[in-house]
Structure formats: C-alpha cells, structure tokens
Amino acid sequence: MEMNNAVTSLSALAQESRLEAFRLLVRAGPEGLPSGDVARALNVPANTVSTHLSILTRAGLVSSRRDGRHVIYQANLGGIRKLIDYLLADCCQGDPELCGSLLEQLTPHC
Amino acid sequence: MEMNNAVTSLSALAQESRLEAFRLLVRAGPEGLPSGDVARALNVPANTVSTHLSILTRAGLVSSRRDGRHVIYQANLGGIRKLIDYLLADCCQGDPELCGSLLEQLTPHC
DNA sequence: TCCAATATTCTAGAAACATGGAAATGAATA
DNA sequence: TATTCATTTCCATGTTTCTAGAATATTGGA
Numbered sequence: 001m002e003m004n005n006a007v008t009s010l011s012a013l014a015q016e017s018r019l020e021a022f023r024l025l026v027r028a029g030p031e032g033l034p035s036g037d038v039a040r041a042l043n044v045p046a047n048t049v050s051t052h053l054s055i056l057t058r059a060g061l062v063s064s065r066r067d068g069r070h071v072i073y074q075a076n077l078g079g080i081r082k083l084i085d086y087l088l089a090d091c092c093q094g095d096p097e098l099c100g101s102l103l104e105q106l107t108p109h110c
Numbered sequence: 111m112e113m114n115n116a117v118t119s120l121s122a123l124a125q126e127s128r129l130e131a132f133r134l135l136v137r138a139g140p141e142g143l144p145s146g147d148v149a150r151a152l153n154v155p156a157n158t159v160s161t162h163l164s165i166l167t168r169a170g171l172v173s174s175r176r177d178g179r180h181v182i183y184q185a186n187l188g189g190i191r192k193l194i195d196y197l198l199a200d201c202c203q204g205d206p207e208l209c210g211s212l213l214e215q216l217t218p219h220c
Numbered sequence: 221t222c223c224a225a226t227a228t229t230c231t232a233g234a235a236a237c238a239t240g241g242a243a244a245t246g247a248a249t250a
Numbered sequence: 251t252a253t254t255c256a257t258t259t260c261c262a263t264g265t266t267t268c269t270a271g272a273a274t275a276t277t278g279g280a
Contacts, residue, residue, distance in 0.1 A: 003129065011124040013197070014117060045269085046226080051229090068277065077198075087123070087132070087133065090137045145256075161239085176246090179254095
C-alpha cells in the first residue's frame with residue numbers, strides 16, 4: 001500500500017457516520033446490508049449515506065453487490081489489513097527485541 | 111474505546127505529514143526522535159511539525175518526554191491497538207465461522 | 221407502460237482543517 | 251545575565267470536507 005491509499009482509507013474512517021457505517025458492516029459480516037438499512041440504522045438521510053458508502057468503497061474498505069433493487073454493502077477486511085500493515089511497516093526497524101516492548105500484544109480478536 | 115477517541119485517532123492519521131510522522135516514529139522504535147529530527151526528515155517547518163505531533167499526542171498515538179532542549183516523541187502502539195479493536199469490534203457478530211471468511215489473516219507482522 | 225421502491229449524483233452553503241510566519245517559552249552554556 | 255538552540259503557541263489565510271435538498275437513475279411489479 002502506498003501513502004495515498006492509506007490517507008484515503010484513514011480519511012474515509014475519520015468521520016463519525018462513516019466510521020459507524022463501517023463498523024455496522026463489520027458486525028453484519030459477509031452477508032452485508034443494503035444501503036437503506038445502513039441509513040436507517042444510522043438515522044441519516046439515504047443520499048448522505050450513499051455518499052458515505054461510496055467514499056468507503058473508493059477507499060477499498062467496503063464492497064457492494066446489487067440484489068434486485070437493493071445494493072448490498074459489506075466490509076472488506078482485507079482493506080483494513082493493508083492499512084494496518086502500512087501503519088506498522090518496519091516497526092522498530094524490524095528488530096523483534098525492541099518491538100516486543102512496544103507491541104505487547106497487537107493481535108486483534110475475532 | 112469510544113467513538114470520539116476513534117475519530118480523533120483516525121483524523122490524526124488521515125493527513126500526509128502526520129501519517130508520515132507517525133510511521134517514522136514507529137520505525138524509530140522505543141528510543142523515539144526529537145521533534146526537530148521529525149521536521150527535518152519530513153521537510154516541514156518545525157512549528158508545523160510541532161502542531162502535528164501535538165495532534166498525534168492528543169489522539170493517544172504518540173507520547174513525548176523532554177531531554178534537555180529536545181522533546182523526544184515516540185509511537186504509542188497501544189493507541190493503535192485500541193483503534194483496531196474498536197474498528198473490528200463484534201466482527202461478524204462474534205461468529206468465528208463467518209469471521210474466518212472475512213478475515214483470512216489479519217495478524218500484523220513485526 | 222406506469223408506478224413504487226431503492227439508490228445515486230449534483231450542488232452549494234456552512235463548518236472544520238492545514239499551513240506557516242511571527243512571537244513566546246523553556247533549557248543549556250558562556 | 252545574555253545568547254543560542256529547540257520547541258511551542260498564536261493567528262490569519264486558503265483549502266477541504268460535510269451535509270442534505272432536489273433531481274436523476276435503476277429495478278421490480280401491477
């Protein structure tokens with residue numbers, strides 16, 4: 001991942017409604033949720049949510065598929081993974097000794 | 111972590127110079143770097159970098175200590191860890207079956 | 221074909237943010 | 251104390267982003 005992608009992903013998440021939309025989709029799992037459900041859950045107008053979801057999509061954090069009249073969005077955890085990799089690249093110059101003291105445990109749950 | 115902290119952390123990183131400053135400190139490891147070194151490495155005026163570092167500090171992503179005339183900053187990976195936890199909370203409603211298909215491997219290196 | 225449901229694009233005013241010069245602060249040294 | 255170095259705070263400016271109303275697709279069903 002290069003810097004601009006990282007900035008795009010981080011900017012996409014650095015906004016309340018979009019962050020909540022993303023987390024909602026993370027919770028929903030691979031089935032995903034239609035745009036309208038996201039709008040209702042977040043209590044935000046449909047057009048605003050649509051903009052949010054398109055920003056998350058451009059950032060590679062969610063993807064979508066059409067199902068009849070619905071467009072179903074789902075979280076793309078690969079996008080988050082790449083972001084984390086970028087953030088922590090060459091951590092402690094790669095020295096595991098040093099790294100340990102900083103990292104403690106960085107292992108995500110789930 | 112609550113939402114506002116997450117937004118603060120994400121906003122702090124969602125900006126080129128700050129993102130690079132953070133990554134530089136991640137690379138530097140526990141020893142950290144003085145503010146001036148960060149400014150030179152990023153080729154950004156000292157006062158601008160100082161603002162950047164204070165934003166990262168408020169976000170809990172870096173910490174600092176004074177050493178003589180220098181103020182030495184270091185990455186605080188615990189801050190990143192909390193952020194990741196928040197982003198992925200209740201992933202797939204906690205169902206490991208579903209989760210697997212989304213996660214593949216989310217384990218960071220280092 | 222016509223209508224209802226769902227989602228997206230366009231737009232612009234309001235709000236928030238980024239930047240860097242100048243001045244101020246804090247710390248070491250002569 | 252005076253001087254220098256390192257960093258921070260103050261502030262004005264220009265830029266970007268957020269939001270939601272209105273208009274425009276797109277799809278399925280009567």
